[in-house]
Amino acid sequence: MRHRLLPGRAALMALALAPAALALADEVARFRPLDIIVDVGDRQLAAYQIELVVRSGDATIVGVEGGEPAAFKAAPYYDPAALAGGRIVIAAYSTDDPLPSGRVRVATLHMRELGEAPRYQVKVLAAASGDGQPLSIAVEVQPRTTGGER
Amino acid sequence: MAPSDERELVARANQGDAAAFEELYRRHRDWVVGLAWRFVGNRDDALDVLQETFAALFDRFPGFALTSSLRGYLYPVVKHRCISLLRKRRRVVAIDEARTARGDLAGELAWQPDPPGEFAEIISALPAEQREVVRLRFALDLKLEEIAQALAIPTGTVKSRLHNALKVLLKVV
Amino acid sequence: MTEHSTELDLELLRTGEADPAIARHVAGCAQCRDRLARLERDARALAMPLAAIEVPAECDRAILALARRRAGFVAEQLERRRRPRWLRPLYAAVPLAAAASIIFFVTLQRGAQAPQATAPLAAAATGDINRDGRVDIVDALLLARALKSDQPHDPAWDQNRDGRVDQADVDRIAQAAVSLQRRHP
Known part of the structure; x- marks a missing residue:
């Protein structure tokens, strides 16, 4: 069946044909939040700087979100160039009192993944307690099983 | 996707071509200062933000990779500079602290008046994250990919927010 | 459909x-x-077009001058990378020798204390507030704490050289810390 289009509308339709590949790519991709969790034991966390790298698989960083405690609720600092890439350095500090201790979700990274589950590697580049002294912390990446908002 | 000539300019700037740096400034100057004015509401502050934004952009070279359009890249830079400036003057309006980028510590920025008339009230009643998508889409005329980059959220999330906002906007009017 | x-x-x-x-x-x-x-x-x-804000000519000039300086810096960086590896020490030696002679001259003029006094200043000016040889989020934390405590501000903390020490300087250090262009340990 053929449709008769008004000239203006016909131009609109022609424009609409362009992003077909984009729409197709979007269908097979999935978004997954990765919680970045650090453990500072009984010390207080005032600052952290962590690097995450996609080690294997097809994944790109598409969003950065803050963590759970009030001191780190705002999204961390990051280089916007990291978005749509596979490597990011995130960092945040807080001058709040009190500061969080124990196991803390400091940030969540939003990933766009394709195919098999990618593997991620995290590294602590710096961490400090409230007085600015170096802090030894453990860090882990915890993918959320349920997707976020789409 | 960035227009190919914009990519070309970025590529030339990455090679140290002074004319390309200048052209990037000339092309985006009015947009950046206009956007800054939307956030801060006065010319002097908007001009400060203009200078800081381009200083930050130039610092990205060499090695600057354009993933979407330059406007998509510049939006968060302008916004964060405005927040930093307003924070110093304690004029930031705290509305919504959920899912905001660093610099949005105090929530959504004040935005100079939305379109007058029937839409103003409807837009102000939208949740903050939908409101920002609507402004980027209709007031700044950004594409989905550009909004995703500007807000550092997935394209699917932009679609979802836009879809929900449109349902409200088009039902009421 | x-x-x-x-x-x-x-x-x-x-x-x-x-x-x-x-x-x-x-x-x-x-x-x-x-x-x-x-x-x-x-x-x-x-649709709400952005307001047309008049940008003063001196503002344009300042930003365009910045653009040209940065372009020069980028070109110089690329030129350095293009130089044959075995020649690099020679290229590096020229400015180093010049700098050494200047430092020697200044030391003679001011006595031995001058370099010690200027070295920490230079370190802080590059964002290394705690002078541990690297710029990271701990430097931003320390500067933020100093601002919060209202202690006197060291002019060397003025990272963006706008004549003030404030949150923008903290942000600059933090942003430098997460830059993908720098080498992280």
Whole structure:
């Protein structure tokens, strides 16, 4: 069946044909939040700087979100160039009192993944307690099983 | 996707071509200062933000990779500079602290008046994250990919927010 | 496609971002065409062009001068990378020798204390507030704490050289710390 289009509308339709590949790519991709969790034991966390790298698989960083405690609720600092890439350095500090201790979700990274589950590697580049002294912390990446908002 | 000539300019700037740096400034100057004015509401502050934004952009070279359009890249830079400036003057309006980028510590920025008339009230009643998508889409005329980059959220999330906002906007009017 | 298009479909169609199937459906559906026409009207009502702000000529000049300086820096960086590796020590030796002679001269003039006094200043000016040889988030934390405590501000903390030490300087250090262009340990 053929449709008769008004000239203006016909131009609109022609424009609409362009992003077909984009729409197709979007269908097979999935978004997954990765919680970045650090453990500072009984010390207080005032600052952290962590690097995450996609080690294997097809994944790109598409969003950065803050963590759970009030001191780190705002999204961390990051280089916007990291978005749509596979490597990011995130960092945040807080001058709040009190500061969080124990196991803390400091940030969540939003990933766009394709195919098999990618593997991620995290590294602590710096961490400090409230007085600015170096802090030894453990860090882990915890993918959320349920997707976020789409 | 960035227009190919914009990519070309970025590529030339990455090679140290002074004319390309200048052209990037000339092309985006009015947009950046206009956007800054939307956030801060006065010319002097908007001009400060203009200078800081381009200083930050130039610092990205060499090695600057354009993933979407330059406007998509510049939006968060302008916004964060405005927040930093307003924070110093304690004029930031705290509305919504959920899912905001660093610099949005105090929530959504004040935005100079939305379109007058029937839409103003409807837009102000939208949740903050939908409101920002609507402004980027209709007031700044950004594409989905550009909004995703500007807000550092997935394209699917932009679609979802836009879809929900449109349902409200088009039902009421 | 038998179902009518959603508002989002129509909005994406308006800007040329929709799937071709949507375009095909709307072309053959009078109801969706009417809704699209209404959406186009609404979009025009929502459009709010940015105000035209006059930028003073001196502001343009300052930013364009910055642009040229940065372009020069970029070109110089690329030129350094292009030099043969075995020649690099020679190129590096020239400015180093010049710097050494200047430092030697200044030391003679001011006595041995001068370099010790200027070295920490230089370190802080590059964002290394705690002078541990690297710029990281701990430097931002220390500067933020210093600002919060209202202790006297060291002029060397003025990272963006705007004559003030404030949150913008903290942000600059933190932003430098997460830059992907720097080498992280």
